Amino acid sequence: MNVETKSMRFDLQVIASWIEPGARVLDLGCGEGNLLYHLKESKGVRGTGIEKREEKVAQCIASGLSVLQGDLNSEVADYPDHAFEYVILSQTLQQVYEPATLIDQLLRIGQRVIVSFPNFSHWRNRLQLLLAGQAPVSEQLPYQWYDTPNIRVITLRDFKRFALRMGITIHKEVAINTDHHNLEGHVVHFFPNLRATYGIFLISNGSEGLGRK
Amino acid sequence: MSDYLTSAAPAASVGVVTKKFFTFAEPPNEMKLASGAKLGPVTLAYETYGELSPDRDNVVLILHALTGDSHAAGFYSEFDPKPGWWEIMVGPGKGIDTDRYFVVCSNVLGGCMGSTGPSSMNPETSRPYGLDFPGITIGDMVNAQKLLLDHLGITRILAVIGGSMGGMQVLEWCVRFPEMVAAAIPLATTPRHSALAIAFNEVARQAIMADPNWQRGDYYHGAKPDTGLAVARMIGHVTYLSDEAMRRKFGRQLQDRNAFSFNFDADFQVESYLRHQGTKFVERFDANSFLFITKAADYFDLTDRGEGGLAGAFAGVRAKFLVVSFTSDWLYPTARSRKMVQAMKKNGLDVSFCEIEAEWGHDAFLLPSPRLSALLRGFLERVHSEEQSLERRDKIHAF
Numbered sequence: 001m002n003v004e005t006k007s008m009r010f011d012l013q014v015i016a017s018w019i020e021p022g023a024r025v026l027d028l029g030c031g032e033g034n035l036l037y038h039l040k041e042s043k044g045v046r047g048t049g050i051e052k053r054e055e056k057v058a059q060c061i062a063s064g065l066s067v068l069q070g071d072l073n074s075e076v077a078d079y080p081d082h083a084f085e086y087v088i089l090s091q092t093l094q095q096v097y098e099p100a101t102l103i104d105q106l107l108r109i110g111q112r113v114i115v116s117f118p119n120f121s122h123w124r125n126r127l128q129l130l131l132a133g134q135a136p137v138s139e140q141l142p143y144q145w146y147d148t149p150n151i152r153v154i155t156l157r158d159f160k161r162f163a164l165r166m167g168i169t170i171h172k173e174v175a176i177n178t179d180h181h182n183l184e185g186h187v188v189h190f191f192p193n194l195r196a197t198y199g200i201f202l203i204s205n206g207s208e209g210l211g212r213k
Numbered sequence: 214m215s216d217y218l219t220s221a222a223p224a225a226s227v228g229v230v231t232k233k234f235f236t237f238a239e240p241p242n243e244m245k246l247a248s249g250a251k252l253g254p255v256t257l258a259y260e261t262y263g264e265l266s267p268d269r270d271n272v273v274l275i276l277h278a279l280t281g282d283s284h285a286a287g288f289y290s291e292f293d294p295k296p297g298w299w300e301i302m303v304g305p306g307k308g309i310d311t312d313r314y315f316v317v318c319s320n321v322l323g324g325c326m327g328s329t330g331p332s333s334m335n336p337e338t339s340r341p342y343g344l345d346f347p348g349i350t351i352g353d354m355v356n357a358q359k360l361l362l363d364h365l366g367i368t369r370i371l372a373v374i375g376g377s378m379g380g381m382q383v384l385e386w387c388v389r390f391p392e393m394v395a396a397a398i399p400l401a402t403t404p405r406h407s408a409l410a411i412a413f414n415e416v417a418r419q420a421i422m423a424d425p426n427w428q429r430g431d432y433y434h435g436a437k438p439d440t441g442l443a444v445a446r447m448i449g450h451v452t453y454l455s456d457e458a459m460r461r462k463f464g465r466q467l468q469d470r471n472a473f474s475f476n477f478d479a480d481f482q483v484e485s486y487l488r489h490q491g492t493k494f495v496e497r498f499d500a501n502s503f504l505f506i507t508k509a510a511d512y513f514d515l516t517d518r519g520e521g522g523l524a525g526a527f528a529g530v531r532a533k534f535l536v537v538s539f540t541s542d543w544l545y546p547t548a549r550s551r552k553m554v555q556a557m558k559k560n561g562l563d564v565s566f567c568e569i570e571a572e573w574g575h576d577a578f579l580l581p582s583p584r585l586s587a588l589l590r591g592f593l594e595r596v597h598s599e600e601q602s603l604e605r606r607d608k609i610h611a612f
Contacts, residue, residue, distance in 0.1 A: 054567060054568060054570055058584050061565045061567060061592055063591055064592075064595035065565075066563050066565050068566045069566050069567050070551075078555045083561055
């Protein structure tokens with residue numbers, strides 16, 4: 001596997017930039033391991049991935065990554081508290097059946113958690129709902145209502161309200177707009193809830209998380 | 214495990230290899246066993262493939278399953294038609310690449326392929342041990358292997374690898390000698406023998422002991438309990454396959470006939486296959502070894518190591534793990550591997566796990582699988598390079 005930053009999804013590039021060299025990282029739903037491989041090669045990160053599909057898991061292990069085959073919702077339960085400096089859940093939260101329970105677990109096993117998800121309140125989605133009167137189908141959310149794995153509708157604003165309610169501290173948040181391959185993009189500063197295709201958050205449990213490094 | 218493939222081996226092979234022997238624990242310095250008994254002298258038959266690197270950092274120890282032996286790869290002569298039992302995995306450029314690694318494989322204590330076992334001469338009576346052979350455990354097997362490695366001047370193992378009962382030895386190695394083992398690959402195995410697995414072993418043992426030729430294990434000068442051992446092997450074979458594998462391989466096909474015989478000949482192909490496997494097996498295996506080794510597997514339980522159950526057993530372990538299970542393996546099902554993985558995670562160990570989709574049951578770990586080869590190759594490359602960078606760091610610190 002030859003992975004350079006440029007061929008990696010833009011949201012993963014942003015996430016990678018937040019992680020310090022040598023950190024212990026858990027990547028949930030790691031797929032072919034692009035992010036883990038990049039973190040290992042460029043930052044000497046000690047990474048572990050969890051992935052459901054045998055083919056992807058085998059690909060990761062064969063390329064020298066440490067990856068476990070399993071369902072992320074149950075796999076996270078086995079780790080001791082604060083086993084990782086970073087736990088990454090990229091573009092998966094919208095597919096989780098019990099997001100609050102999962103995030104709670106992630107905050108337990110990780111000192112910091114990085115969550116990214118597609119922003120359902122992007123203006124194109126809003127227009128589809130408003131003008132065409134149909135559930136939004138976009139490059140980020142390419143499914144019909146009946147075949148989508150995305151069972152949770154989340155917006156940037158929703159996530160911030162959720163964090164406030166659960167006593168979760170948001171340390172960093174970035175709204176991004178990506179091209180249709182998701183390989184290039186830019187950070188959205190104005191009206192992110194309207195203009196961003198994805199949101200990325202760095203969170204921890206209250207104020208305790210960041211102290212322990 | 215089943216008899217390995219006898220079909221043409223892939224082009225690359227370690228070539229002609231020699232079985233070697235190491236004898237230790239000469240009286241009065243006998244080896245102490247878990248049961249409290251003492252055994253000596255002890256001989257282990259072993260083979261090595263590839264070259265030991267100058268830094269001695271490329272040792273791969275392969276541990277065989279119930280009926281395997283030290284002959285993991287290669288041929289005993291140019292005219293030897295049958296390669297070692299893991300020829301598909303061990304050799305130049307293969308999953309366990311003998312161009313890179315120095316591979317060691319020995320026959321287990323209690324075996325009958327050159328290592329000391331119940332068919333060996335008891336120095337006290339000058340007759341084969343038979344049932345005077347002391348009961349052994351997986352831990353005893355591992356202790357003997359450790360003495361062999363000491364003899365070879367090996368203090369650090371890059372990886373211990375084994376399937377089924379070989380996997381139990383892998384786990385035992387990691388728990389017993391944590392400072393020696395850099396990485397470990399337990400395949401199609403379990404951290405403790407289940408009631409189901411014990412039950413099948415017991416039925417197999419009863420078949421041997423019910424054979425009138427068994428003579429309470431004292432049969433070495435007369436007829437051997439071939440019928441009992443063959444039935445034991447037939448039972449084993451059923452547990453190594455799967456419903457799906459048997460359906461595909463045999464279905465209800467009849468053997469050399471168009472109609473039922475209405476007597477007790479082998480009507481069905483599956484009957485004929487099992488009979489054939491049984492007959493073949495008695496030519497190469499000792500019935501008493503079968504009894505002692507299956508008992509050792511039955512005794513295996515990593516959760517009996519004191520506090521904390523299975524997670525407690527892995528508390529002092531430092532190895533990096535690659536755990537592999539197979540979907541249709543009902544003898545040591547995936548759930549057992551997951552239990553291991555869970556215990557490793559609880560201890561913060563570096564563990565990779567893959568459940569390979571395979572329809573061939575427990576035997577899948579011995580069958581050609583590009584996926585398994587790629588997993589082993591990639592994992593070994595990683596741990597080897599991590600081990601080498603540790604060495605470099607140590608060398609720099611030494612200055």
